[in-house]
Structures are given as structure tokens and as C-alpha cells.
Amino acid sequence: MRKVSAADRARVNPYAGNVEAIAAGRNLFLNNCAKCHGEHAQGKGSRPPLRSERIQSATDGEIAWIVKNGNLYKGMPSWGGLPEQERWQIVTYIRSLSPEVGH
Numbered sequence: 001m002r003k004v005s006a007a008d009r010a011r012v013n014p015y016a017g018n019v020e021a022i023a024a025g026r027n028l029f030l031n032n033c034a035k036c037h038g039e040h041a042q043g044k045g046s047r048p049p050l051r052s053e054r055i056q057s058a059t060d061g062e063i064a065w066i067v068k069n070g071n072l073y074k075g076m077p078s079w080g081g082l083p084e085q086e087r088w089q090i091v092t093y094i095r096s097l098s099p100e101v102g103h
Helices: 019-032 060-069 084-096
Strands: none
Touching (some): 019 084, 060 084
């Protein structure tokens, strides 16, 4: 996530901890992200688990940036076409996940 600017890295999630946003984010995740990251965000093939320490230690702003911009070099599409509110809901859902155990 080296490409993320300091300003983007410092962005604050307006839905942090919001139960409704977690539920909405889960639905968005299942519809948009699960086909690559797995239904439970456990990762699939070369697609990383979103419960990993690397993702869970990222800032909300870093996660929001990667959701918006993607990383085509690594196969991550841009979800910039989703409204910003929905992207933050996905971030909120990812934040609600329990970290991987044993990794």
C-alpha cells in the first residue's frame, strides 16, 4: 500500500463501528468481493485473506483507497464506480472481521 498518500492514509471512516454499516458492507462484500476473497474473506487462490495481519493493521484510509483504486497489477479491480458511502461500508465490514488465527 505504498502508493497511498499520507492524506488518504489518514482518512477517517465515517461509519466506523456502525452496526448498520457493517451489515450493509457485508452484503456489498458478498456481491462484489467474495468471488475473489472468499465468502468469509479467507482468501481464495492468489487472492489475499482480508483477515490477515497485513490488512487488519492497515488504516481505514488505506483500505478505502485500495477498494476505490484497486491494484490491477495484482488482479484487484477498481471499485471506484461504487458510491463512496458503499465503499466505506465495505471498509467497515472488513474492520469487523476477526483476524486470522495461526498466521
